[in-house]
Amino acid sequence: MGEKNWVDFKAVKAAVTMQMVLDHYGVNWLRKSGDELRGKCPIHGGEGERSFHVNAGKGAFHCFSCQAKGNVLDLVAAMEKCSVRDAAVKLAEWFTLAQEGAGPPATKMAAAAAKNGAEGAAAVINPPLGFQLRVDGEHAYGVKRGLAKETLAHFGAGLCMSKGTFAGRFVVPLHNELGELVGYAGRAVDDREPKYLFPSSEKGFHKKYLLFNLHRVVKEMEAEHSVVIVEGFFDCMKVHQAGFPCVALLGSSLSAEQEEMLGAHFNRAVLFFDGDEAGRGATEDCLNRLSRKLFVRAVDLPDGKQPDMLDERELRELLEV
């Protein structure tokens, strides 16, 4: 599984320039304006003659009309309506990149992906959910956890009013990289077990392919800014509420897939894990692995503390550089 999905985002980003991708799509209508190229957006088409901006030096694009933005991987993902992972595989295939280090050669990987069909692969891992739960965002539990109404609404979190597995739990929607709803995570508001509930792997859901809140953060933040990485979705909502872009691992271990996604989207990160053994272990592991791909620093919390217990002033003191 791990091998089949192996793709070196960093190598792809380093090897493929914006111009190469624009040429691939036959985008020849952009005109120079200062350091940038500007013109009609190849993603949404549209009317705005100059809404699409490319900074070739930074390897970044931004459409001020459809709000698509990011690096070469994000551009291909937007053009192909696929995940960043599939975009990297496509780029490796188009430009027959020789991959360094361990893992199968890109061409072999791309051939395997083509055989499965990009959509076939996506249908297996975290497939979009065909329905939504009814959620009461005004339920007292959210407030008890220190979350404002606006924050709960932003995340679509609240008490599950629908019948079924998540009935009566505090739920939060989970999205894939494209922002499609793929399931819900639920926390018990009483003594019921398990305390935390995730969608079933039998339905194709795998936490390790997901970074909670990634799709929003990618849209909202600039790559030069730091993303805060936390363990749980309550931590994430609290950190967001304090004004910092944040994603959650949904646990205290970083999967290889999450590592790739972080490397693909961000240049800087702050590790902000629980003040316990699991959290410190995660900090050490993440410092080792992520610092090869991005600038990483870690916040050390005292024993027994976790980010969602802190108030906004405390969060700001720890997170502001």
Ligand SMILES: [Zn+2]
């Ligand atoms: Zn656009």
